Amino acid sequence: MSAHPQPDSRSHPERETGHDRGSLVEVEHDAYGTPGVVRLTLNRPAAFNALSEALLDELHAQLAALEKSDARVVVLAGAGRAFCAGHDLKEMRAAPSLDYYQRLFARCTKTMLTIRRLPQPVIARVHGIATAAGCQLVAMCDLAVAADTARFATSGVNLGLFCATPAVPLSRNVMPKAALDMLLTGDFIDALAAKLHGLVNRVAPLDGLDAEVAALAASICAKPRDAVSMGKALFYRQLEMGVEAAYQLAGQTMACNMMMDTALEGVQAFIDKRPPEWRR
Known part of the structure; x- marks a missing residue:
């Protein structure tokens, strides 16, 4: 779910049906100059990396492929101005049926649980906004490093849609009253509040975000x-x-x-x- 304004993904067909569907998730091996670190970058910047069906499928495929790989740490990032603005609402609204929505959220859950089941720790590298299912993605990652300008919200309630699936990992990361505050108001919290509540581990200036992520990843890679x-x-x-x-x-x-x-x-x-x- 996303309450952030999004361009219509159908006006950018190359992002969804281009010659290389893998471009929806860019893959970088030995990221930050550290062997074993794989960086996956959500690549729908014009749509604030909203989780279209195609992007969810590609993200799941890339994550699943890492399970038995030599990767030691996975970093999940977003291209452009934001980490992830949640589900693609225009795509969701184009096919309003209970069966479709059940299949969509089952698909999203499958992707989220793949993160949890990977043997490698997954670090969210968060900048800009992480809203609704984007906030869910942060909460589902094992660790998270945020830019000090990042903002987080479970904003579906502003549209009359309670963020039920984001509530699952959020309530397992954040103190109950803080989680319910986010879920019931849809209000944004900043990176420092997210750290205080337990949603992220570290906060860094935007120009030092990659260095902080790299240091955390390298520390984990140094362990057996x-x-x-x-x-x-x-x-x-x-x-x-x-x-x-x-x-x-x-x-x-x-x-x-x-x-x-x-x-x-x-x-x-x-x-x-x-x-x-x-x-x-």
Whole structure:
């Protein structure tokens, strides 16, 4: 959903049906000069990167392709003046049927859950606006770095459309009253408020945004791949459990982790007072 004014995507057919559909999501390997960092850039700048059906499909395909790749960290960015203005409302309004909307939101959910299921951490690089499903995208990413000029809103309610699907990850990132404030008012919050509420991890000046993203990605890439992927999976699984079940799962995960070569090397290196030698 998006309450931000958008140009009609049908007036820019090259963005949707050009010779290279992959242009809807630009892919950069070894981004920021760091091996293993893959940057995916939403590429509908004239429409504030609104999530058309074609863009959702392409984003899902690119994310899914990374699952078994050598990528260590994924960065999700937006081209032009904004990160993402949510769903393409004109496209949605052109086919008003319950069946269509159910299929559309199922398609969006599939894409969002792919982010969660990837073994690699996904970092949202946010500038401009992130509204409705765009805000959902930020909340669904594992980490987020925002420019100090970025703004966030779940603005569907302004159009009589409660942002129900964005509410799912928002309510799992942001304090309940702050999340409900955003959902019920549709008002924008700035990057500092987003950090205070837990929606983003770091805030940087716009001209230093890429440096901040690069530093975070490089820090993660310096850690053992298996520990990071295992840790991400454990983190989300235990959140959905009661505390006793979470401890059981965490204990089993740590025991298995301790048997891995990377942990054995890391602990021995600590004992030997030397840097660990990770196998890439």
